[in-house]
Amino acid sequence: MTALNPAGWRPAIGESNDNSLQHATASGDRGLSLEEPLSFEIGGADKCGVDLDEPEVGPLPSLSRFLRKAAPGLPGLTEPETVRHYTRLSRQNYGIDLGPFPLGSCTMKHNPRLNEKVARMPGFADVHPLQPRQTVRGALEVINQLAWWLIELTGMHGVGMTPKAGAHGELCGLLCIRAAIEARGEERPVILVPESAHGTNPATAAFAGFSVENIPATADGRVDLSALTARLGPDVAGVMITNPNTCGLFERDMKAISDAVHAAGGYVYCDGANFNAIVGKVRPGDLGIDAMHINLHKTFSTPHGGGGPGAGPVVVSEALAPFVPLPFTARTADGVVHLVEDTDDDVFPHPQSFGRMAAFHGQMGMFTRALTYILSHGADGLRQVAEDAVLNANYVLRRCEDVLAAPFGHSGPCMHEALFSDSGLPEGFSTLDIAKGLIDEGFHPMTVYFPLVVKGAMLVEPTETESKAGLDRFIASLRGLAIRARDEDQSLHSAPHFAPRRRLDETLAARKPVLVWKGPE
Amino acid sequence: MSRYFTKDHEWIEVDGDTGTVGISDYAQGQLGDITFVEVPEGGRGVSKGESVCVVDSVKAASDVYTPVSGTVAEANGALADQPELVNSDAEGEGWLFRVTISDSAELAELMDRSAYDAFVAEL
C-alpha cells in the first residue's frame, strides 16, 4: 500500500454530552443558539418572495414540445421567511468578522468594507462582459491598473488575468510553460514538486498533462537543492515551488534553484499562496521565478465567502509572456486600454497564446476589490502588511513553542505562519483535540494535518489584521489547550462542547452519501 | 494454504495458483474507518507491485499494490455495500481481490506472519 495515513488524521467523534444543563427545549433552540430546518421543510409551493406580473402572452406554439411538464419541485419562501432562514443559518458560521481565523496557507485577513461598496457600484456590478468596448472603458481600466500593480509588486514582465482561483492560476502557469517548451520544439514531460506542496500542485501538473515527481526536503524544512539539481535534465519542464513554503519558511536557495532549473532548460513555477509574507519585501521576479499565481482572495483580501469565489492572476517572466491566455488588456500608444480577445488582434497580435481558460474576462468583482485594497495600502502599506503578518506569526511561534512542538522552530524565524505538531503530546492526544478545543475557546482552528510532511501538523497564520491584544488572547487559549492535553484532560476528546454542533460523523457521510434532500423524513 | 505479507501491508493467502489479497489488520487500524473500496475488474492482468485497488478512509485514499503478478480472478463484491468489512475483518471477510498467480517464485520475496509481525513491531 501507499504510505499509511502520513498526516495522521483519523475521525474520532468522542462521547455524547450527558449533562443535565443540556435539557431539551420545546423549540429546539437555546437562547440565542438557534436551530434552523431546511428551506424545503418550511417553504411551500404556494409561497413566493418575489412579486411577478402575469405574462402577457403564452409560449410560442413551436415551443410546446419542449415545455416542462411541471414546475421544478422547489418550495418557495416569502421575503421575511427568507431573511430569517439565512440570518439564522449565518449564526451557525464562524467568520473573520467574529474573531481570528488562523488557517495556515489560507490568509484569512480582514475584508475591508470599502471594497464591497466599490464592487457594487453599478458601473462595475451591472455591466455585461460583451458590451461594446467603448461603453466599458472604466472596467477595462480597472483590469489594466490591477495588472500593472501585480507586475510591479512581483517584478515580473506580464500577467494573465483570467484564472478564477489559485489552482486555475497554477494551471495557467503550467500551460504557459508547456506552450513555451513546445514552441522550442522540445518535449519535457516531467514537473518536479516538493513533498510539502499544496495538493493542488501535483493535481494541476497532472491535469496539464505532466507526470509528477517528488523532491525531498532537508531536515530544516526546505527544498533539498542537491536532490533537485541532480534530478534536472532534458525531460524536466520545470519545478513548482511554494515560497515561502508550506512549512512557513522562506526558501533561502530560491535563486540558486531558479538558476539551476534555467540552466537545465526548465522553468520555475512559484505557488503564490503565501505571497502575503513577502509582498513589498522581495519581488519574485528577482528570485528567477517564471510564473506565479496570486490569490487575490488571500494577499489582496477579497472575501473567501465560505469557499470562493477567488481569483488567481498569473504573473509571468519575459520568457513566458507570449503564451498567456486570452483575453487580456493592454494600453495603446494613445493611452486607451484595449481588450485583446483574439490571437490576431489588429493592435496587439498574440499568436502564441495557449488559448482561453474561461468564458469572458476574469473575476472582475475580485479585481475591483483587490485594486481598492491595493490603492488603500499603497506601496508602503503593503510592505507593512508583510512585516506585520510575519511578526504576528513569529510572536505566536515563540510564545507557544515551550508547550507545543515546533518542528522547524530551530530553522530560524518563520514567515507568516507558525508550524506546530502534536508530537510532544501524550499518547492519545492529537492535533484534532487541540483544534476542536480551540472551537470551544471561541476561535476558528488553525490548518490541521497539513503540510503532509509533518505528522499531526498545525499551521497557524494569524495575518497582519490581528491586534496584539487579540493575539495574546489566542495564545493564551492555545497554550491552555496544550497544557490540558499534557495533563491528559479527557474532555478534549469530545470537544467541541459549545459549538452549534458536536463532532460530526464523517464516516457515515462518506459511506452512505446523502447529497440532496430526498423529501420529508 | 499459506499466507504472506508485504512491507506495504498487503497480505496474500495462496491456495494452488490462486491468491486472495487484502490489507493487514495493522493497516486498517492505522487508516481508521474505511468508507469505500475501489476494486479491480476481473480479467485484468497485473504485475507485482502495481496499484490495483484503492482503499478510501475519510481523509485518505491509499493504493493497494498486488503482492504478485497474474490475472485478477474476482473482486470482493460485498465491499461495495459494506466497506466496513475491511475494518471489522481485514484478514478474512474484508479481502479485496483474488489473483491467478503467474509466477509463484515471487512469493519467496514476501514475509511470513512472524516476519511481518516483527516488521510492524519496529514501526
Added chain:
Amino acid sequence: MRYLPLTDTDRAGMLAAIGLGDVDELFADVPPETRLPGPIAGLPLHAGEMAVERHMARLADNNLAAGNAPFFLGAGAYRHHVPASVDHLIQRGEFLTAYTPYQPEIAQGTLQVLFEFQTQVARLFGTEIANASMYDGSTACWEAIGMAGRITRRAGVVVSGGLHPHYVAVIETMAKFTGDKVETRLPALEAQPDDAALIGAIGEDTAGVVVQYPDVLGRIPDLAAIAEAAHAKGALLIVVVTEPVALGLLEAPGELGADIVVGEGQALGVGLQFGGPYLGLFGCREKFVRQMPGRLCGQTVDADGKRGFVLTLSTREQHIRREKATSNICTNSGLCALAFSIHMTLLGGEGLARLARINHSRTREMAERLSRIAGVTLLNDAYFNEVTVLLPRDAAGAVDALASRGVLGGVPLGRLYPRAVQLHNGLLLTATETVTSEDIETLAAELEGILA
C-alpha cells in the same frame, strides 16, 4: 493605516518579546541582495478611504451600466432583477468572511446552504445529484468532459455547433494538453439546430456529446433524440445550460436523458459583474458520484445525534488524491452559490416558472416587433428568452451605432466568431423581465433609423 491594528509600540514590544531588535531580522532568510530597502519606488503610497473611493467611482462612471440603458445582451450572461434581500444576506459577515467549511461544527450555516443549493440544482436540472459549485459554466463544461472520459475510458468529444464559442475555446485549449480528440463545428444560420449532423458524428470512441440548451443562437435542440443516439453508442450526453431561468419553462435536461448537466448559474442572484465571478453548476447521475469534480456536501449526524452537514467524499479531491484527483479545483464559487440559492428560495419552483414565462413573453414581443423592420429576419423557429436576428449588414456596426444612441442592443455574432464572416450579419438579442415595452420600442426605432 486603518487596516493594520499593530501600533509601533506593539511592534517594538513583540520584537523584544521574541528576542529580536529589528523587523528585518525576521526576513534574514531572504538573500540580502534581493531584499527591497523600502517601499517599491514609483508606486503610490497608501490612501484614505475617501480618496480611493473617488478614484474607483471615477472608473465606474466611465462605464455604461446596464440599468442606465435599454439593455438586450445575453450570450452566456443574463441580466435579471435580483431581490434586494439577496445582496443583504450575502453580506452577513458570517457568510462573507467564512472559509471553506473545513470545521463543520462552526460552519453549519455554509454547509446547510450548500446542501440546499445542491438540492436546488439537482431539481432544476432533473439530475439525481449536484455538487457545491465550480468556477463558472465554461470550466464546469470542461470538467464534465474530463469526467465523461474517466467514466467511459474514451477520448473522443463531439461538440455541438450551438455551444457558446468561449466554452468551445476552453475545451479546445484544454484538449491541446490532455490529448482528448475534440470535434467542433460552427453553427449554421438555420431556424433549428442541426441535431442530425451532431448525432451522425457520434462514434465508438465518443466519451461525451456536448449540447447547449437553449443553444448559443437561442434555438432548442432535441435532447431526447441526442441522448438516445449517444447512449446507443455508449457515450454520455453532457448538456450545458447557460441561462438557468430557461428551465422554469423548458423540460429539465435530466428528464430528457442527459447524464451530466452543467451550467452557468450567474443569472440567478449573481449579477453581470463584467463577466465574473460567476457560478458553475454541475449535476449528474448518482452512480457517477465518485468521478465528480469539486466539493460535495453531505448530510450526517453529530455526536448527539443531531442532523448536520459535512464536506464529504473528499478522497476524490486534490488535497488528498493529489495527482490522481478528479480535478485540481480547490476554491469554488461559494458566495455566488449562496446568492443563487437565496434567489431560488425566494422564487420557489412556481415563481421560477412564472419568471420564465415572463421572460419568454417579453422576448416574443421583442422578436415580433423586430421582425417588422424592413430587412430584419428572425432566425429562430423556437426560442426561450434569446433570439438571433439577421440584419442586412454587419451587426457589429449596428450595435456600435445603437450604443452611441444609448441602447445596448445585443451581441453581434462577429464578437463571438471574429473569423466566421458568414455569421457576421447575425445579432443575438435577449429580453428578460427587466426589459420594458418602451425599451423594445426604443431598440426597434433606433435600429430602423440605423438600417434605413
